[in-house]
Amino acid sequence: MNAARTAASAEQSGTAGHRLPIIAVTMGDGAGIGPEVIVPALLHPDTLRGCRPVVIGDAHRLRQAADILGISCDIVAVDAPAQAEFTPRRINVVDLGLLPADLPWGTLDAAAGDAAYHYIRVAAQLAVNGEVHAICTAPLNKEALHAAGHLYPGHTELLAHLTGVDEVSMMLSTPKVKVIHVTTHLGLIDAVNRIEPGLVERTVRRGHEAMVRAGVDTPVIGVCGINPHAGENGMFGYGEEESKIVPALEAVRNDGIDARGPIPADTAFFLAGRGDYDLIVAMYHDQGHGPVKVLGIETGVNLTVGLPVIRTSVDHGTAFDIAGTGRAEAGSMVEALRQAAEMSSASAAR
Template identity: 70%
Template sequence: MTAPLPLVAVTMGDGAGVGPEIIVRGLSEPEIHTLCRPVVIGDAARLAEAARICGLADAVTVRTVASPADADPSPGVIDVIDLGLLPVGLPFGTLSPLAGEAAYRYVERAAALAVTGEVQAICTAPLNKEALHAAGHRFPGHTELLAHLTGVGEVSMMLATEKVKVIHVTTHIGLIDAIERIDPGLVERTVRRGHRTIVDSGVPNPRIAVCGINPHAGENGLFGRGEEGEKIVPAIEALRADGIDARGPLPADTVFFVAGRGDYDLVVAMYHDQGHGPVKILGLEAGVNITVGLPVIRTSVDHGTAFDIAGTGTADAGSIVEALRQAARLAPAPSTAS
């Protein structure tokens, strides 16, 4: 008997951005429906409009369902739990508190469905942080919002491309604040979350490269104020004592090159741009954001709302297709077929 496909809640993101378009394009791919049963949490009218913009109005059917259990895995069908939050004619490419509020509500509903076991994973289209804040929701992004909604105190952001995976010790805070926040405990917990995720993906003994903070990883105290020895080395020693193959601190200006050629299964970046810059060069169009440490699987595109091209039908769906693949691969199967 074939195991039932996992149900994946796909949040529509900011409706003024490219989220509706990439969802329509991504869910029009027949392969996705062989991997999971996607159900969009969003606005049906906006998705239908996106289908017209993308020239897919005759190829896909946007269908409203009451619950994830009603989702139809058939190609050409886009099932949506319609929250009906966006006004008709909302401009694409324009910052809107209404779209920010709607984006929050989509994630809120998806998190509730995941916590109750009605879906096995969440895949998020991009939201706009400024619009989210304008709507009164002061979260730096999806990662922190989902942690709040699921009652988790600490999570990590992992970016994945075909060549390299990177997990971040700190993310959406300023560089000075990031260096202050980093301590051995946070580094150790981040590496452990990353290690567990890589092991669960089928790599039994992952090789993990841990970046330094300063140029050349401090070069034995020559650069910086001893941050590597104070904040990173104790964590690596504790991890290695537990049999985790964590190596470093290593210079960030070379570690991504050697990881990209296959020397490491995971890179640990100390702050946002240290990890994001190299990953986006290696795979912006097909990069996937995975939130590590939540009680549910969550993947996302590794790009923003792209207001400059929203509503033109030109947005590339490669990242959301890969995010759906990753969600389906990491998600547990439903306990019973629906």
């Protein structure tokens, strides 16, 4: 064991370790790469230095993943996070036992979709009850979720429902750029119709609050337009920037929020990457997701902003094409756990 891991393990077992936030790590779709990124991420020295992770999932599936990866560790079932022990090479699991023992890797299965729903349900309840400080999610498969009868567009909407919140925002975070979305899982025409000043204003405010929570006291926020060149004074589109975005910016600026725009989306991310903006507000899914995945998907993290609990996630899908092969990269999960721990600690300090 290297020196960093030894130090991390000592901290976990000592008084300092007991002050680290407890993070519920949901296993996602068990047929995907979730188990294969969770095992190495939970054993990573950076994770052990920052938090006490407890998986909500299936112990048998995690053991299968460890075998595929050639990792030797103890995967131990516990009834609740309070029963978890944090010792070297140990992974604690609240084992719901919902997956078939012979579930194939890389296939769409309603049983896996149902299990993924219940992992989230249990984690949300633990967070609301104060038994964990944050939730970090491995990817689920929307089609499998729907096949199991849980008709939600994804984690974001599911967590909002489970915690009794009417409206939340998706934020993507990479080392180079952070982006929050006004709309997410909607077709482009529906997204443009959905955008209105109140929704833009609430999204900017949620983004501002999230950045302050993360330790940026006075964030500079760049707000994208809807049309090419942000409409270019009415040359493109039908005045959407003036009618849907400008009133929202005026409202938040009156409260001291530094929100600038509307700015052309094709330059916004370049400007953010060089440091002009701490946060970009994207109007629709691909406007924000495309640049983020080019700039840093390997270490990208998905945050749900506006929940009563902290939630981070990997910024990749279930990757059925490589599930069960041991080829999945755990970097995004390590970063998601780091940010969950960081935000939990920042919240506790405020």
